[in-house]
Amino acid sequence: MIHISNILLALILLSVLLSLRSNRLMALVKLMAFQGIVVSAVPLLLETAHGVNFNLFMFFLLLVAVKGVLIPGLMYRAVKWVVVDREVEPIIGYHASLFAGLILIVFSVYVTNHLQLAMFSESHKLLLVTAITTMGAGLVLLMARRKAITQVIGYLMMENGIYLIGTALAKQVHTQYVVEFAVLLDLTVAVLVMGIVVNDINHTFDDVDTALMGQLKD
Amino acid sequence: MLQLVFSVPIIAGSAVFFLPVKLGRSILMATAFLHSSITALEWFHVTGPLQTKYFSNTPEGMLVLAIMSFLFLFISLYTVFYMAEVEMSKEPIFNASMMLFLGAMSMVAVADHIIMLWVAVEATTLTSAPLIFVHRSKESLEATWKYVLICSVGIALALLGCFFIIFSMEMVNIHVPISFSSLNVVATQLNPVWLKAGFVFIVIGYGTKMGLAPMHTWLPDAHSEAPSPASALLSGALLNCAFLGVYRCHQLMFNAGLGAYSSNVLIAFGLTSMLVSAVFILNQTDYKRMLAYSSIENMGIIAVGIGIGGIAAFGAMLHMIHHSLVKSSLFLSAGNILLGYGTKSIAKTRGMLKLFPRTALTFFAGFAGISGFPPFGLFISEFLIILGAIKAGRYVAISIFILSLILIFAGASRLAMQMIFSDRENVEQLIPERWKRTLPPIVLLLTSLALVIWLPDSLYLTIQNAISSIGGTVNG
Numbered sequence: 001m002i003h004i005s006n007i008l009l010a011l012i013l014l015s016v017l018l019s020l021r022s023n024r025l026m027a028l029v030k031l032m033a034f035q036g037i038v039v040s041a042v043p044l045l046l047e048t049a050h051g052v053n054f055n056l057f058m059f060f061l062l063l064v065a066v067k068g069v070l071i072p073g074l075m076y077r078a079v080k081w082v083v084v085d086r087e088v089e090p091i092i093g094y095h096a097s098l099f100a101g102l103i104l105i106v107f108s109v110y111v112t113n114h115l116q117l118a119m120f121s122e123s124h125k126l127l128l129v130t131a132i133t134t135m136g137a138g139l140v141l142l143m144a145r146r147k148a149i150t151q152v153i154g155y156l157m158m159e160n161g162i163y164l165i166g167t168a169l170a171k172q173v174h175t176q177y178v179v180e181f182a183v184l185l186d187l188t189v190a191v192l193v194m195g196i197v198v199n200d201i202n203h204t205f206d207d208v209d210t211a212l213m214g215q216l217k218d
Numbered sequence: 219m220l221q222l223v224f225s226v227p228i229i230a231g232s233a234v235f236f237l238p239v240k241l242g243r244s245i246l247m248a249t250a251f252l253h254s255s256i257t258a259l260e261w262f263h264v265t266g267p268l269q270t271k272y273f274s275n276t277p278e279g280m281l282v283l284a285i286m287s288f289l290f291l292f293i294s295l296y297t298v299f300y301m302a303e304v305e306m307s308k309e310p311i312f313n314a315s316m317m318l319f320l321g322a323m324s325m326v327a328v329a330d331h332i333i334m335l336w337v338a339v340e341a342t343t344l345t346s347a348p349l350i351f352v353h354r355s356k357e358s359l360e361a362t363w364k365y366v367l368i369c370s371v372g373i374a375l376a377l378l379g380c381f382f383i384i385f386s387m388e389m390v391n392i393h394v395p396i397s398f399s400s401l402n403v404v405a406t407q408l409n410p411v412w413l414k415a416g417f418v419f420i421v422i423g424y425g426t427k428m429g430l431a432p433m434h435t436w437l438p439d440a441h442s443e444a445p446s447p448a449s450a451l452l453s454g455a456l457l458n459c460a461f462l463g464v465y466r467c468h469q470l471m472f473n474a475g476l477g478a479y480s481s482n483v484l485i486a487f488g489l490t491s492m493l494v495s496a497v498f499i500l501n502q503t504d505y506k507r508m509l510a511y512s513s514i515e516n517m518g519i520i521a522v523g524i525g526i527g528g529i530a531a532f533g534a535m536l537h538m539i540h541h542s543l544v545k546s547s548l549f550l551s552a553g554n555i556l557l558g559y560g561t562k563s564i565a566k567t568r569g570m571l572k573l574f575p576r577t578a579l580t581f582f583a584g585f586a587g588i589s590g591f592p593p594f595g596l597f598i599s600e601f602l603i604i605l606g607a608i609k610a611g612r613y614v615a616i617s618i619f620i621l622s623l624i625l626i627f628a629g630a631s632r633l634a635m636q637m638i639f640s641d642r643e644n645v646e647q648l649i650p651e652r653w654k655r656t657l658p659p660i661v662l663l664l665t666s667l668a669l670v671i672w673l674p675d676s677l678y679l680t681i682q683n684a685i686s687s688i689g690g691t692v693n694g
Contacts, residue, residue, distance in 0.1 A: 170384035213360035
C-alpha cells in the first residue's frame, strides 16, 4: 500500500535532485517554496494515525506560511535585487552535483539500515532516508556553489533536512509549540539577516559571487 | 524574575529603533545598569533558586551571566565615548544590536531546555551580525558573511545533536521534559550510542561558535573587522556562552557515565585549537587578528581544562573569568590604538609608548596578563590546569599544552614589543587619547588583578558548585 506520506517524501527527494541540477536562481527559490510546503506537511501526515488535533493543524498552517511563503518571499526579493539570475561556473558542476545527490540517497539508505532502529516503521525509515539526503544535499549546495544566494538556499535545505530528522527522531519536540515557534523565528530572522547581507554584497561588489571576497586570510 | 534578565535588554533594544537617535546612548547605558542590577539580584539569590519549564539559574549559567553583565557595563560606557569620536552612519542599529545581543546572550546563560538553549545561541549569531558589518566596507561584509553562514551551519548541526540526545531518551521509553536539569536525573538510563553521537554534533556546532579549531575560520575575520567594543563583547562574553552550551552537554555525559569519552573529545579539540592559533599567531600583521587568535587559544585552554577535570576544571573556570576581563580590556585598548593610528597593521603602529602612554600601558599590562604572567589571574588558572593534568597522568596532552603556550608567547611577544617599544618614525597621531576611553580597559584589568588577590566567597562557591557536577574539586 502506498501511504500518502511516502508520496510526500518522494516529492521532497525530487525537489532535492532538481535543485542540485538547477542553474537558475529563480527556479531554485520556487523549488524551495515547494519543498518548504511539503516538508511542513510531513509531521501532519505522519501523525494521522493518532488523529490530527487542532494545535497540530494550526502549527502546520504557520509552518506553511513561514517555510512556503515568507522565507521564499524574502529570497524572491533578494533575487530580484540582484542583477544576475544564473549561477555561472559552479565549483562543482551540475552533473557532478546530481550524481552526488544520487550517491547521497544510496548512502542514506545504507546508514538508515545500519542504525538498527527496530521500533521504526517502514515509512519512518523512508523519512529518515529523505531527511539525511536533504541535509547532505544542502551541504553540497553550500560548498559547490559560489553565489551567496545559492548558499543561503543550501542552508535552508540543510535546515529542512534537520527538521525532518527531528520529525523522525524527536517526536516530543513537535508537541512543544513554544520551542518550535522559537526555532522557526530564528530561521526567519536568519534568512532576513542573510538577505540583507546578500543585498549589501551585491551593492558593494556588483555581484553576489562569494569568490570575489577574498580579502581576509592569513 | 529570571526572565527579566533577557527580556529587559530585548525590549530596550527593540525600543531604540523607534526612538530618536540621541536617546540611543543613554538607553544603552541605562540597560547596562539595569541588567547588572538584575544579575546582582539573581547572583545573591535574592529571588531564590528558580526552575521554570524553559529556564533555570544554574551556577555555571550565573557565572557566565555575571561576567557578561559586568563586561557589558564597561563596554557600553566605552561605546558611548567611542561613538562620540567616530562617525557611525547606522548608530541606532549598532546600539539596538548591542542590547539585543546582550539579551540573546543572557538567554543562553539561563536556558535550561535543550532546544531553547539552541534557539538562544542562534539568536546571538543573528543579533551580533549587524555589529560586525556596521562599517559596510568590503572586508567587514566578507567577515559578516563568513560569520553568519559558518556559524548558522555549525549551529544547525548542534540542533541535529540536540535531536540525537532527545532520541537517546525516547529510544529507551523515558518521558521527561527535555531540559538539562531533568535529563541529568535520568542520565544513566539514556542510550549511550545516541548520546555520544549527539555530544559530538553539539561540540562541533557550539564549538564553531566558541572558536574551537578547525571550525574557527570565522573568528579572526569577525573579531578584526567588528568595531572594537563589539570585538570586546564577542571575545569576552559570546565565546563563554558557546562554551556554556558545550559544558552543559559535558555535564550530561558525565552524569550518564560517559565522562571519559566527552573529556577526550574536549581535550582533542582544545589542543588542536591551541596548536592552530600558535601557528597562525607567529606571522600576524594585524593586531586585532592577533588578539582573535589568542581568543582561540584561550578557548582551547578552557576546553582542555574542563576535559582534564579535577582541579584543572577549577582552573578552567578561573581562566574563563580572567580571559574575559583581560581580553575585553585588550580589545578596548586595540580600539584606542585604532582610533589613534587609523590602522590595524602592526608594522605601522610604532612608538606607542611616546605617542599614547596610557594606551601603551593598558595594552602592555593586558598582554602580560593574557600571556600568563604572575600578577594576573591567567597565571594561576594555567598553573592549576597543568597541575591537574599531571595529577591525572595526562603527560602527552600537557606537553602539547605547554609547547603551544611557549610558541604563542614567543610569537605574540615579538609583535607586542614591536608595537609598544619601537621608535617613533613619522607616525601621526590622528585622535589624541582621552581618559574616558582609557579608563574602562584599566578598570577591567584592575578587576582581574583584584580577583587574584581576593576571590569573594560567593564567587568561589559558585565555581565550586559549577564544577562539582563534572567531578571537579578545588582540593585536587
